[in-house]
Amino acid sequence: MLYVVMIFLWMAILLYLLLGGADFGAGILELFTSYPNKSKTRKTMYRAIGPVWEANHMWLIITIVILFVGFPNIYTTMSVYVHIPLVLMLLGIIARGTAFTFRHYDAVKDDMQKVYNKIFVYSSFITPLFLGIIAGSTVARRIDTEASNFLDAYVFSWLHWFSITVGLFTVAICGFLAAIFIIGQTENLEERIRFIRKAKTFNIAAILCGGLVFLASLYEKIPLLDWVFGNSVGITAFSLATVSVVILWNLWNTDKTNLMRVLAGFQITMILLITTWKHYPNIILLKNGSSLSLLEEQGNAKTIDALAWALIAGSIFILPALVYLIYSFQKPKEKIIS
């Protein structure tokens, strides 16, 4: 049953990265849209993510619940040593979720809209940035459970070039996912061309940021190259991802929007696979060389069984409903709801 729980954990992280990522990305796109097109971008985007945004963020909750029920040590180690970026990410989540809702539901549309917009776009940038920083810091071997001063224990555990570049990479991926997702939702050619251009830009940005992550890893002496190219799974996944980027770049002028989405999703899946495979089952690598492993930190066997059953039962309810939700609001209908 431990494996069932681990699969759910991995899937929840992946789905949060894909769906939550596309959701954050919508705000990032808005941030990088030039002024005259902002309100159009906003409209298209709202139609695409309005009905699903709450659901998209549930994957984060599922991830956290799996961690604290199943692997309490991992959850508490992160809570203690990456406390600061977690708090910043939470502030981002608060700001973003509320600003998104407020700007749509405020009964009077006046200057407050500008305030909501600002908060929304900046927090859409900040939140995935810190998510990436947190993710990067789990594998950077900087978390020092024996540190004796504040900076070493609570700041340098996450503040280093590697995690910052991972953060930027995450932001770029989110923008890319959002652009690809929204291409299929656009209603006219002009819009479509705009979003294709954005998708291209963000794909290039993601590749550049990926390069920065490698540079940072060399600088911080993190064996990222070995994780990616030192094993056959890593090499295969990297090659497949590269091939899918090439295919994607040949599709821009076709109407195969669903295939584009699949390819983009595939690329992200491969990236997550590469970064988790090599040090599986360890998910937190500590400074003293030891690691917290999913296999060793399981809280309690009976709890894991119960958790696995709860997750299985839950997904029987959730998945069909979720698929139907996303499907229902896929195609733009004439009747756009107030």
Next chain:
Amino acid sequence: MNDFIAARSQMALSLGFHIIFSCIGMVMPFFMAVSHYLYLKTNDVSYKNITKAWSKGVAIFFAVGAVSGTVLSFELGLLWPKFMEHAGPIFGMPFSLEGTAFFIEAIALGFFLYGWDRFNKWFHWFTGVIVGVSGLLSGVLVVAANAWMNTPAGFDYVDGKYINIDPLAAMFNDAWFSQALHMSIAAFAATGFAVAGIHALMILRKQNVAFHAKSFKIAAVFGTIAAVMQPLSGDISAKFVGKSQPAKLAAMEAHFHTEKSAPLIIGGIPDVKNQKVDYAIKIPGALSFMAKGNFKAEVTGLDQIPKENQPPIAITHYAFQIMVALGMIMMGIAFAYFIALFKKKSWLKQQWLLKLFVLATPLGFIAVEAGWVVTEVGRQPWIINGVMRTKDAVTPMPGIQYSFYLFSAVYFSLAVIVVFMLYRQIKMVPQLYDKTNP
């Protein structure tokens, strides 16, 4: 402010904030389901407009409830890592089920808010009901986790180790039933009175009277029925607390000396040093009756509890008094409303009844906050009753007070914005939902 106090304050702030939004998230969908149903049955558009107007408000509350809940699920670890390290696997069961309930709620909400005229109308109505049911379910589940902190179960604590963990036994702990019942009814009472009060105010101001009268009635009926049930379920809670957590009951009642035929103390100022309560009304034997169902029974006083295991007495006592007093007031208003509905229809037209409801707008929520103070402060100094002390659970990270200030500022601004937006929603009723304005 030291880190320990800061951590407790931040936890209390976050929960006290979240609980308001979660009560509304649990209850409003039922109000909407009723008015939506009336619309589908009678084709009276004003019910459709009421549903839509409410659903906008609810969407706002929902978003705030969802983000503040997300913050909570991290805060448990950010502030109380030692607690979560041990408690996570034991009381995690309700949280993992709750995850499912939240998810279903979020999905159903997507259908409901964005589904007007898109789906079969009864399917659309049904998704609204699902929002309510899964919200209520998640509330009941999360209370199971809190009840476990009051009456820990499902593990053996031997030599500082937590062994023989049984997550199901932990979930079905003793306090769950009474707490979940009391909490669910409280959510209906608090939300019902708050919503009814706002609509009553608009009726008194003679704005969109027909619209607000219909809304008022739905909310008032839910709220008053709950308000009558609340003291009954509170009595169940008090009896249970008397049995399972004598220290908490003693603090609630500022009951210093163990005695038979213990008096019920109403009001008064506890004088902890001299172990007495000044200026209080004492009803002889009533505490024995409340706690044990027998006017002569013996009730444990604080003298039987070692000093280091006593909760803060004054706060617990005042909070309990506030909750009970407000409960009685709300019950009184509820009876007046029932009389008006069934016996004296003329009262319904009179201003004083509406004015009472306006005055009662915040009472339910104040009682909810007070009740949680009773439960949480009354459990101190334990985070897991009798097993782990709160001060042993707190995070080693220094500087928590800054995080507390930060969250206070954020929650304060959010509260201001939400009130501001609500005000705007109501102000826009004539333009958006009820153009006739009779």
